[in-house]
Amino acid sequence: MNALKYISLILLFSLVIASCREHEKPKTISANTESMFNEDIRQYYFKTLDSAAYFIQKLDTANTLEINKKYFLKSREWYKRAEPMLIAYDYENYLSLNAPNLLKVEMEDFTDIKKIKPKSYQVLEELLYSTEEIFQKDLHLVLEYLKVRIPYIRKNHILYTQRDRHHLKMIRDAIVNIATKGITGFDSPMLANSLIEAIYNYESIQEVLSFYKSEFKDKTLYDEWTNEINKTIKTFKNQEFDSFDRYGFIKDHTNTQLALVDATASDWGIELNKSRALDPKAINLFSKNFFNMKMFSLQGSPSISEERVELGRTLFNDKGLSRTGTISCATCHIRERAFTDGRRKAMGNDGKDLQRNTPTLAYAVYQKTFFYDGRGDGLEGQIVSVVNNENEFHMDLKAIEEKIRTNPDYIEPFNKLYDGEITNMNVRNAIATYIRSLTPFDSKFDRNMQGLEESLTKEEILGFNLFMGKAACATCHFPPAFFGTVPPKYDETEFENLGLTKNTDFEHPILDDDPGLYHPYEVEEKRHFFKTSTVRNIEVTGPYMHNGAFGTLEEVMDFYNKGGGQGMGLDVPYQTLPPDSLELSKKEIRSIISFMKTLTDKEYEQI
Incomplete structure (x- = not known):
């Protein structure tokens, strides 16, 4: 009898739950109100952060190196799944978790100078995978920070009142971030694990889109998204970092996905915010309207x-x-x-x-x-x-x-x-x-990326792929403008210390004595730092570097291939350029130079 009562109660409870669900307000997309999908996305975000935190907790200075490496890779995987949402909704913590292993100096005035040593996944990667002996104290400090910081981010999240357009922009920014930074090795300096980690990013994009599946008016558009992401993930699988075809990826996948974002905005009846650095309607990474010119102009400027x-x-x-x-x-x-x-x-x-x-x-x-x-x-x-x-x-x-x-x-x-x-x-x-007005985006490379012609040689395409991969040029010269303004927000321009020499006598190098960013605050850690310039039109803008020391692109490439000043044996304590040789062959250097020459805009091509 008791068993029958128990079963009856279970059935009654199930009927009540089913009835409540029948009366739940159906989820719909709205242009002007808080997204009804926030809870779905929030719960997925929590899952990624909780999983990243779970595996980071398992790292310990008492573990063997192999055990720590295993748990690091698992935690890093879940961090990468969280990354699209971190970039969109918690950018400062994204920068903190993803910071390169370089001292950060914040200089507001002479009395407010902060020197911050990063404790990020990149630092952890270098500690675990460097050929040098691990300093247990450094490892402990980084682990203690991450073990506290990730749960803190989860607890203090701000994913509450976002609208559907915010979630679509999150997807768009993730796509741009992967193409401009993710596939370059920017944040996986030791392992060059970028291609695998791009898969984790795309699987999160796919997960978010799945919440909206029933809300696509054009059902074939959702199918297009699914097919495109599946093809993209397949493109990354079983690929070597150095030989990956980044040119083909951006042209065939990134640009396709930007077009899908634009089509999705129309399908959902929403408009992405225009008060950001990037034009939300641009469907090509190398189009003239990729950047939102208004946001790079003085506020209140006339058109x-x-x-x-x-x-x-x-x-x-x-x-x-x-x-x-x-x-x-x-x-x-x-x-x-x-x-x-x-x-x-x-x-x-x-x-x-x-x-x-x-x-x-x-x-x-x-x-x-x-x-x-x-x-x-x-x-x-x-x-x-x-x-x-x-x-x-x-x-x-x-x-x-x-x-x-x-x-x-x-x-x-x-x-x-x-x-x-x-x-x-x-x-x-x-x-x-x-x-x-001096931004035509009409170089040979642009025209090929825009699908206006198919004129790039195999050498030029190889050069772009090397620039974006093995040679690590794009970890500082970010596409599509190829300078140091950092995607996907494009709100900060980087400065680097290359250990630049006074001339091209690399057998007897002499460090250039220009103090650069050392002035006006006289911060020693910023001595010899200079802004990262564009390589667009580089064929006609020599001589090169801030001191004009290099007369040819061959000399520029030789300098980088040697690992800058440190690589030549100079004392450059805060050099940001890795001192190890890039080990580029003469053919590879020729290819990179050939690619850079394709960035000459039409009006300068015949000069």
């Missing part, structure tokens, strides 16, 4: 127009804006040389060399800091330094205003474009607008 660009061009070429009336912006930034000057170091108004080489202005807009030492903040801001420098324009902003006010040729355009306000800010904005 870019042909007339405003033309005014900026005129001002850029106007020698009358300098004290001597003999130099303009174009004196050092010559259009035919992709806005460089062909000199080792820029020439001042007295005919003497300035401190550093003239950097290209092409694609400069997509950087977050300016000048090799990062002292310039924004395009409008960096112009101030040029105007005030006694060896350059040697003027002040008020004097420039007056020169333009008294020039009748400027009255009409300023009346039309700036409501007649001839201020130094509007003058600088016009020049900056012209510089912002």
Whole structure:
């Protein structure tokens, strides 16, 4: 009798649960309210973090090295599954868990300088897989941090009020991150485990999409996603890091997936946020509209127009804006040389060399800091330094205003474009607008990536694959602009210490003495650090490096192949370039140079 009552109660309870489920509000996609799928995604996020924490807890300094390696790989796998959500919803903790094994120095002012030694998965990887003896104290510190930090991230998550568009953008950012950073070895420096870890990223993308399966109006679109991700995962399986075809992957898969994101936004009836660094509607990694130009412009700036660009061009070429009336912006930034000057170091108004080489202005807009030492903040801001420098324009902003006010040729355009306000800010904005227009994305490489032609040679494709893989160039020169502004947020431009030499005598190397980022705060750990420049148009922008020490791309590649200054035996305590030889063959170096030459924009190809 008791058994029958028990069974009856179970059946009754099941009926109540079933009835409640029948009355649950069906999940739907909304453009304007909190996502009904937040709980599904949150629970999956918790699963990934809990699993990463579970395996990190098993690492211990008392374990054998092999046991620690086994648990590290399992924890790292689950971290990689969590990564798309970390990037989207907890970016600061993503940066902390994923930090490279380099001292981080935060410099706000002379009284607020922080030096932070990372304790991340990358540090842990290097400790466990380095050929050098493991320092148990270092291992203990990293483990203790991660054992506390991962549960902390889980407990203090902010995955509460996201909308469906946030989850779709999360997928998009993950796709961009994999293509621009993930497959380069950026965060797996010892193991080069990038291809396997990309699979974990894509499996998380697939999991999130599965929650939305029933909400696709076009059911074939969900099938397209499933087929595409399955093909992508298959592409990564059983591949060697050095020989993986990154060119084919980006062209055939990344760009396909960006198009699927755009189609999904339309299918769901939502619009991705336009107030971010990337244009959410761009369907090609190498298209001109991949970046959102507005977000790389001064807040409140007027829109870019042909007339405003033309005014900026005129001002850029106007020698009358300098004290001597003999130099303009174009004196050092010559259009035919992709806005460089062909000199080792820029020439001042007295005919003497300035401190550093003239950097290209092409694609400069997509950087977050300016000048090799990062002292310039924004395009409008960096112009101030040029105007005030006694060896350059040697003027002040008020004097420039007056020169333009008294020039009748400027009255009409300023009346039309700036409501007649001839201020130094509007003058600088016009020049900056012209510089912002120097982003054609129409090089041979771009045209091939965009599907406009099939003209790349096997050597050039090999060069790109080496650049993105074995040669590790792309771990600092991130595509598609190939400079140091870091994807997928593109909100920080990196600085590196290469141990640069004064010349090309690598048998008897002498360290260049330019202090770089050491000034103005005089932080020794930042001595010899310089901004990572673009390699776009590199064929016409020599000589190279901040000191113009290298006249040819062969010399540049030889320097990197040797492991920079440290690799040549110089004392460079904070060098960020790994000192080990890249072991690139002559054929591989030729291929990388051939690829870099395909990044020359159309207007410079015949120069």
